[in-house]
Amino acid sequence: DEEEEEEDSLEFETGFGNVIVVDNLPVVPPEKYEKLEGVVRKIFGQIGTIRDRGLWMPVDTETQKTKGYCFIEYTTPQEAQIAKDQTNGYKLDKAHIFAVNMFDDFEKYMRVSDKWVPPETKTYSPIENLHQWLTDEKGRDQFVIRAQSDTEVYWNDPRQLKPELVYRREHWTETFVQWSPMGTYLATLHRQGAAVWGGATTFSRLMRFAHSQVRLIDISPGEKFLVTYSSHEPSNPRDTQRVTLNIFDMRTGIVVREFKGSADDFATGGTGGVAGVSWPVFRWAGGRDDKYFARIGKNAISVYETDTMSLLDRKSLKVDNVMDFSWSPTDPILSLFVPEGGGGNQPARVSLVQIPGREELRQKNLFSVSDCKMYWQSNGDYLAVKVDRYTKTKKSTYTGFELFRIKERDIPIEVLELENKNDRIVAFAWEPKGHRFAIIHGDGPKPDVSFYSMRSPNNVGRVSKLATIKGRQANALVWSPIGRFLLLAELKTHNGHLEFYNVDELETMATGEHFMATDIEWDPTGRPPSLLSLEKEEEIAKNLKKYSKKYEAEDQDVSLLLSEQDREKRKRLQEEWQGWVNEWKRLREEEGFIRQQLRDGEPSDEEEEYEAEEVEVEEVLDVTEEIASYGFED
Known part of the structure; x- marks a missing residue:
């Protein structure tokens, strides 16, 4: 079955899974051999345990100089993999940048034929319109429910108050399912990786993304990229888990960037995650262009361009002690929060930075700050910063708001405090749009x-x-x-x-x-974005009553109709009743002659209708009078 997950192809190890090959080493004469060996051992010995006689640098028999590469054998394959990940591209000096590979990879690459074979041309087969659900006549949306091993997609019909099943599948995912931001795809997770499915009713598989033991996924706002996450236990129990993050092109399924490191490297920022990693690790710039994404690190924010999948201007944005950042939902603008420093001598601050120029648009210094949270309005028009401040005694805190008007000249800021500024703030939320x-x-x-x-x-x-x-x-x-x-x-x-x-x-x-x-x-x-101009939208809003009469009439008609289930039930009962009545009428006609004979030939069925009235009559039959003596004289 095309829809079933395929098993991973088996690859047999050569027995050298714990060996790495380091290329681009300096070529040195015999008198510098020990010095170079000591430098290499110092670099690679910090990552894992090198076996006894596990470092070998081949020497040219004619010149007695090293050949510019070496073999390093670790105690475990995991250590070798970590060493390869951390040192590949290591810059020893300007002329020597390490190229590190697993020894087993050479065997794999040697099996590749030197003769070019043109790829097999696949027949194009058009796929279903992935946005067909937006053309639903009733303007309904779909929702997904997963219970035990079953996953079901329904139409949500608020008028009928009855969901309509669209698609059901058992064992569709191994952990959870997730809609893409615009609803085009439904993602599922499996042992071999992730997959996305689409179509209004068919939900056929569109693409696979190979990432063994994937645990979390994130899809960019414009649905162009998929981020997958997995973690693995370290060989040394004292070390943190190893983390792998892959960024895939959604249409091709190709990995366009890979990040690896310890869980500590990805533990800054975010609101949740697993294994100590904050999720999502990467935050996407506003809008649906998917042009930039960023992650927070120690004293820096790393902004990447999706065109090259490399750091913007090849360097991170240096911000000392940065604690949090957030993108505008619509524009490439970063809001940064930096807490107080220098024992309270340096104020905390909130800054707005334009990307890609790294221009600081606005800054606000804050004093006696305990905590700070940033809330963007959905159109990017406003930014609210909730600031928890210490009182003068430092024994309690109170809350205020800094309100930025992003789209106005010079980005003016207002301060808002509640009437009782000691009130605890439970929740804050902008009205969408x-x-x-x-x-x-x-x-x-x-x-x-x-x-x-x-x-x-x-x-x-x-x-x-x-x-x-x-x-x-x-x-x-x-x-x-x-x-x-x-x-x-x-x-x-x-x-x-x-x-x-x-x-x-x-x-x-x-x-x-x-x-x-x-x-x-x-x-x-969700409907498709309006193609009308701003002036036309304002005109419609102004004359909404006139335009809405048609739709109000339709809503009125729908509200007066019974639900589909009730209508079917009443129709069935009415048909049963009518059938019963017709059957008795037929029997009555068949027995009409018999009734007439039983009534001495009187056609009683033709008698006129009459009313029976009950009358009560009282009649005096007899009256007797007697004189009674009560014996008063006695």
Whole structure:
């Protein structure tokens, strides 16, 4: 079956898996042999244990000089692999850069024929339209559910309140499945690597990505690249795990860049991961161009270009003590946070850096900072920086916000503090594609929720408060993807209280509960991006009532119709009833002559309808009068 995973091809080792070959060594005479051997042993002995007589540098029998390469034998193949990864490309001096390979690789390369054979031409077979699901007449989206060994994809139909099965497959993945950012692909994980599938209903396999024991994946915003991750236990228990990261081209399945190292090398930044590695390791620049990606390191941020898969300008962005960074969702702009240094003498700062020019667009110094978090608005128009500061006594903290207006001249900054600045900030969230944001704040079990706008009523560029609603059972804010509606959720608690709030009208729409709810996901209602000009979109928004009449009528019709299941059930009951009535009418007609004979020939079936009325009549039959004596005289 074409869909089944193929087994890895077997390769037999030669027995030299723990041996590496180091090329591009200096060619030296006999008197410098020991010195060169000592330099090589010092470099490669730091990585692993070299066996006794495990370092050999061949010598030319005629000149008695070394041949410019050597063989090194480690105690384990794992150490040899690490040595190869860490020293390949090592610069001994300007003229000697090491080229390190595994000894077993030479045998593999020797088997390659010197005669060029043209590749076999494969017949082109067109694939299904991967965006066909966007043409659904009902404007529905798909969602995937995995339970035990089954994975199922459904249409989400909010009108019918009944999901429709699209595709089901058993043992489709070995760990989890993941949609690509735009919904074009569904990725699965297997022992041999990852795979992506597509199509509105067929979900045929489109590409494989070979990465043994892959554990995590990440897909770039424009769906051009796939990042895979795996980790392996070290040979020395005191060492950290070895990590491998591959970046694949999504269309060709070719590895375009590989990163290897210890888990400590990839443990900075990120919000989660495995084996001490923060995930995602790489963060993609804003937009769907997939032009840049970056990772944070010690005192540096490494920005890579996807065109060459190499460091931008061949060097990292040096930032002493940098703790966190974040990309604008739409532009190649980095926001950086650097904590205080020099025992508090150097202030903390937040900086905005333009890529690729590395130009600092804006900087804000911050004092007495305990912690800092950055929140970008989805259009990249605003950046909110939540700053936790120490009080003068250093015994407690309070929170404020630095609000950057990215698209305005000189990027003005506003400071926002709550009325009670000692309130604990529970959650913060921007309205998608909007200018409003919400904050949950307070210390009790029922905190308050405040709404703010980056626009004031008179259109002056200042933040303004819209409203505060008191005492809400919520610890998370989840905006609708189109804005306006906000879900106030109580997650990871017993009650799981949910409140749907209309921010335009500042009123509660509905409430509900989901016991022990942990996560919430809105239906993205994703449609293709609008091709209309900004002026046309504004005109439609202005005359929305006129344009929406047609769709409101359709919604009204749909809302009045019964669900498909109820309609089928009622239709079936009606047909059963009508069949029963028709059957009794037929029997009545067949027995009509018999009834007439039983009634002495009277055609009772033809009698006119009449009304029976019950009348009660009282009649006096007799009256008797008697005189009774009560004996008063006695």
